Amino acid sequence: MKDLEKILSELEGKIKTIEKESDLNNLRVEYLGKKGCITALSSKIGELPPEERKTFGASLNETKNKATELIDAKKKELDGKALSEKLTREDIDVTLPALKVPVGAPNILENIIEEVEDVFMSMGYDVVDGPEIEEDRYNFELLNIPKGHPARDAQDTFYIEDETILLRSQTSPVQARTMLAAGGNTPIRMICPGKTYRRDADDATHSHQFMQIEGLLVDKDISLSDLKGTFDVIAKRLFGDDVETRFRPSYYQFTEPSVETDISCFVCKGKGCSLCKNTGWITVSGAGMVHPNVLRDCGYDPKVWSGFAFGFGAERLAMLKYGINDIRTFYQTDLRESSTFDRKDV
Amino acid sequence: MISLNWVKDYVDIESEDLKELAVKITKAGVNVEAVMTSHIDHLVIGKVISCVNHPDSDHLHLCSVDVGEKVVQIVCGASNVREGIKVIVALPGCILPGEVEIKAGKIRGQESNGMICALFELGVEEKTEETYAKGIEEVHSSLKPGDDANIYLGTDDTVYELDVHKHRNNDCYYHIGFAYEIASILNKKVTLPDASYQEIKDNIKDYMHLKVDTPKCPYYTCKMVRDVVIKESPEFIKKRLIAAGMRPINNVVDISNYVMLEYGQPLHFFDKDKLGDNILVRDAKEKEEIITLDGQKRILKSSDIVITDGKKPVCIAGVMGGENTDVDLNTKNILIESAIFDAVSIRYTASNLNLKSEASIRYGKGLNFEYTDAALNRACHLLEKYADAKILSGVIKHDKVDKKEKVVTFETKEINTLLGITLTDDDVKVELARLDFPYVEKKGVFKVTIPRRRLDIDPNINDIAEEIGRLYGYHNLVSTLPLVPTRRGVYVGDVKIRKTISRRLRTLGLNETKNYTLTSSEAASHFRYENKEAVVLPNPMSLDKSVVRTSTLPSLIGVYEYNKARQVENILLYEIAKTYDKDYQEDTKVGILMKGNYLENAWQGIHVKCDFYCIKGIIENLLDYLGFKNRYTFEKATIPDLHPGMSAIIKVDKEMLGVIGRVHPSYQKDEIYVAEISMTKLYQKQVKPIKFKASSKYPEIKKDVAFAVKKNVEAETLIQQIRKSGGKLLSEIEIFDVYVGENVSEDEKSIAFSLTFKDPTRTLSDEEVTEVFEKIIREVEEKVPAKLRNK
Incomplete structure (x- = not known):
């Protein structure tokens, strides 16, 4: 043992x-x-x-x-x-740079357009497209802008064929086309973002090509107050819940009454700053009740149907929202700048 | 420019704060851009009661000045100050031009409660040795101490600068029209100016003969006056013209402008003696000439309207008068024209001749015939009063104007529905009265006649609703949402596939670009692989934006160059855009450009370079994602601006959809790869829905084989033969090596394949796989032809 x-x-x-x-x-x-x-x-x-x-x-x-x-x-x-x-x-230096995962950035305008589309789609608006080479009839005549009307001069249109074929000067022809296609007996909710063209020399604030986001609602008993409520929704979604909105009387040939829609300045909260030119307000879109002539010419009986239309400038929205001050930024894709937009916004 | 002193003649705004009024007007829809005034507050007339020398100064004076409410002591250094004169006094609180604020204080120990002013100190005159030497202003006027000195200085007017929307620019650009706007906002009445005058016995008809020979002149009327005395205009006319932005010339010219600014109706004054006895209004003859009163020779078109003396043109209607009948300092007898011409025609003429005059701008907006007569009479009144004119009786007149009244019938509830408000019939009556719109109301049905001064209003309910709404105030609207069914909107038509492609390409690492549709003919000459003819603008703004592009690739090259110039090394781009050909056929293209490294991590030595197979991978991934797996092929082709050895056309279902390849080195030195496919064509193809496929439970067998083939034989040829020979049991073919060099003939290459065999229903035996494998080898060798290399 x-x-x-x-x-x-x-x-x-x-x-x-x-x-x-x-x-x-x-x-x-x-x-x-x-x-x-x-x-x-x-x-x-x-x-x-x-x-x-x-x-x-x-x-x-x-x-x-x-x-x-x-x-x-x-x-x-x-x-x-x-x-x-x-x-x-096997110890490594975790601070060494990572593999660059290739993911592309959206164009800034497409970014803001998708944001607007998302808000309107949530309210039942379809997103519709239309031709950029357009007939005078859709671009002007059906929108209550007959030949010889001074409103045509202001738009300074690129004509391709004398008084018949043009590069669209606004996206409103898509509204006319949509109404005509709907045949005058179904309600419409649509927006039609797209490129438009006018004879403007390009500089920091002008562009011969620009993007509009127009929309149209046609139904029964639609009022200007409905437009105001709709505008409130989009303004708050884009610029924050605390922005206030206001309508000012304005004039567009295809709406009556027409308004310019302002939001309270989101920088100075209405106190006055350089962005709002000390007014406390920023104009973001034009809108109004669809003119009875437009409804009628596009097949909707204005005695039965009414509606509103509105239009935003995509460049203007983007310039305001992201603090861009040269409109050419959108059309010259500087890859050093665009990566900023490969992220989810707040 | 609107002078508020002038507007006061027509509507009572005496008690209004003009800045607040401007805000009210703007809210109601006429945008007052700027409120301008040279008015100086706290500036009064004073009377020097006593004036003694300052005890501690050799040049200052102590003055007691009566400033109305009280007598104050002021220290003054001017040599011309003395007892008994009336002066201009800036009281404490007054801010003089140059932001000089006047304060009560002591000057060398003596109290001073203001400043006695010289004109140069008030900004009325420049400061020069001469004006300085004049000293303080001595006021010789009936104004009393305490009165506003601005009245004396003529700085008592306020001017609004308007930015008026197109439709309101005919009634708000003249003072009477603007007075109506103010009256409706303040709920007041408009008083029209005096247009009365004495007529002499002689009748115009005995001296003038009128003929209008064009449909473009619906209204033409004239009065004749005699023995005018040309001199300076009275002060009020001069001041008002200046305030409204016009230069006074002489009483006759000024009166014509004054009336135009009152009524919006341009007038033309002919020297009757130069004109003769006839007026013929007609269309101009092609290339007809006239020298206008600015001394320029103008060549007319047949679309222009001219006033002639029966033979030669004396005036381009609505645009500018002729030199030959111009009113000059010797003019005695005048023919006053007040007319309406076709607005479109005038705009066209003015823009053709590049001659925008005060008159053509107004004619171009359209005019109200009621004011054509009113303005004519008002001009006679003023000429009689301020130019000693004798007015002949009668008028000559051509009147084909459409006088149909614009009437709207509506009920209050229609207005309420449109605006989303709750007015009563009585509210509507109040609003219509404010607008000064005549109406009758019967059992709640309103019948409103639109006044002729409101050319902008069309006879429909919306227009009336707008007028009522803007006075009611849009800020009073309550926000509501349309009562419509709840649903989520959708992307209609090809919008959805565009979004899908866009998102996928971003996921694959490409950056979205947006480029101009209009391009230069040089840019448009590249990548013309479809040989489409492009739309060329007939009147481009500039040559670099004169062609509607048929491809996105030249634009992407532009973006590449822009970024390269900014030292960006890895350039991965795409654009989705509509393109058009000469027949306006729309084709939405997806363009891709890749240059540099696709994937990298430098310190690890990872550099996945963009090459043909990389961009091909992007296209294949996109097509697979869209559901076109196994439906596309790449076929080598010669394509404009692409490297002949590295380019292919992309086919889906055997239809050509686009191109892919390296950009030709003679066009771009750098190694750039591009691809473009037609989204429009892709969208027309059907795709099957996703269906689940279970993976095989049985083992698979892999076998490798390498073939040597002639260099010009494409891998695809081998793959197709292998697939054909392999039959059902061959499930996958993978190329794992391509080799050129030792052990392979100089004109050959070797391609090595890994083949996978399986059957989803059973386990395969070695024998049957070997049988198929050998069949593949045999057939590939024989049919491609190819040589088997060592396994």
Whole structure:
């Protein structure tokens, strides 16, 4: 029995000095292998008197288990050490630059248009498209702007064929087309963002090509107050819940009454600043009740139907919202600038 | 420009704050851009009661000045100040031009409660040695101490600068019309000016004969006056003309302008003696000539209207008079013309001749015939009063004007529905009275006659609603939402696919650009792979914006150049835009440009360069995403402005949809890749809905094989043969190596394939796979032809 205790304490001492897994394996063979010193003792059982055999056997087993435990524990310790050394070797500098995941940015105008589309679609407006080379009939005549009308001069249109074919000077022809296609007997809710063209020399505030976001609602018993409520929704969604709105009388050939729609200045909160030219208000769109002549000419009986139309300048909205002061920004894609818009807005 | 002193003649605004009034007017729809006044507050007439020398100065005086309410002490340094004279006093609080504020204080120990002013200190005169030497202004006028000195200075007027919407610019650009606008806002009445005069016995008809020979002159009327005395205009006319932005000349010319600014009706004065006895109004003859009163020779078109003396033109109707009948300093007898001409024709003539006159602007907006007569009479009144004119009796007149009245019938509830408000019949009556619109009302039905001065109002309910609404005040509207069914709007037609493509391309790393539709003919000459003829504008603004583009690619090259110049290295772009050909056929194109690295992380050495296969991957990914998997092919082709060895046409369902390739090095040195496809054509194709496909439960077997083929044999040829020979069991073909060099003949290349065999219903045996594999090898070798390389 004394021998067994001695063997164990000797093993314990040896384990303490071991640093390599191979040495531990050798030690395992030395003690627990087929010819190991502990294994060898079991052959001695037969040499003992029968009354001692049982207790010796039990002690031997216990010793075997303890030795195995000691070696296994050391194994675990060595494994842990090896792993932690490996992890240390694999340490990286997490501050080094990442892979540039290629994701593109939207055009700024498309960005703002989608935002407006989203608000109007949530209110049931369809998004409709129309031709940019347009007939005079849709661009002017059906919109209560007959030949010779002074409103035509102001728009300074690019004509392609004398008085018949033109680059559309407004997106309103899409409204006329939509009404005509609807056949005069179904309600309409639509917006038609798109490119328009006028003979303006390009500079920081003028562009011969620009984008309008016009919309139209035709139904029964529609009022100017409904237009005001609708404008409130879009103004707050685009410029914040705390903006106030106001209507001012205005004039457009295809609406009557016509209004200019203002929002309270979101920079100075109405106190007066350079953005609002000290008025506290910023004009963001033109709108009005669809002129009865337009309704009639586009197939809707003005005695039965009424509606409103509105138009935003996409450039103006974007300039206001993002603080851009040169309209050419939208048409010259500077990639150093556009990446700003590859993100979700608040 | 509207002079408020002038407006006061027609409507009572005496008690109004003119700045507040401007706000009210603006709210009601006529935009007062600026309120201008040279008025100086706290400036009064004073009388010097006593004047003694300042005890501590050799040039200052101590003055007691009566300023109306009280007598104050003022220290004054002017040499001409003395007892008994009337002077202009700036009281404490007065701000003189140059932001000089007058305060009560002490000057060398003596109290001074204001300043006695010289004209140069009031901004009325320049400060010069001469004006300085004049000293303070001595007031010789009936004004009393305490009276507003601005009256004396003529700085008591306020002028509104208007930015009037097109429709209101005919009634709000003259003083009487504007007075009506103010009257409706303030609920007051308008008083029209005196237009009475004495007539002599002689009748114009005995001296003038009128004939109008054109439909473009519906109304033409004249009065004749004799023995005018040409001299300076009275002060009030001069002041008002200046306030309204016109230069006074002499009484006769000024009266014609004055009446025009009153009634909006331009008048023309002919020297009767130069004119002769006849007026014939007719269309001009082509290339007819006239020298206008500015001394310029004008060549007319047959669309212009001329006034002639029966033979030669004496005036371009509505635009400018002729030199030959001009009123001059010796003029005695005048024929006054007041007429209406076709507005469109006048605008056309004025713009053709590049001759925008005060008259042509007004004729071009249209005129009210009631004021044509009124203005004529008013001119006679003023000429009699201020030019000693004798007025002949009678008029000569041509009158074909449409006098039909504009009448609107409506009920209050229609107005309420349109505006979303709740007026009563009585409210409507009040509003109509304010507008001075005559009406009759029977059982709630209103019948309103639109006054002729309001040419802008059409006889419909909306127009009446607008008039009532703007006076009611849009700020009083309550916000409501239309009572319409709830639904979510949709993208109609090809808008949806445009959005889908746009979003996908952004996800794939491309940046959206938006470019001009109008381009230069040089830019338009590139990438003409469809050989479409472009629309060329007949009257472009500039040559660089004269052609409607047929492709987005030249524009994308422009964006590339812009960014390259700004040292941007990786340029990944797309644009989706409508293009048009000469027949106005619309084709929405998706253009892509790639240059530089698609993916990179420099320190790791990761540089995935944009090359043909990269841009091809973008196109394939897009087409797969849109549901066109296995329906497209790339076929090598020679394409304008693309590298002949690196370009292809893109076909979907065997129809050509676009092009892809490297930009030709002779056009752009850099390695740029572009592609363009027709969204319009793509949109016309049907796509099957997504259907789930379970993956096979049975194992697959992979086998590799490499073939050597002639260099000009395309991989696609091999793939098609392998697919054909492989039959059903061959599920995938992957190319994992393309090799040229050692062990391959100089005119050949080696392509290595990894083939996957599987059957979704069972496990394949080695034998059957080997059988198919060998069949593939045999057939590819024989049919392509190709040589099997070592496996």
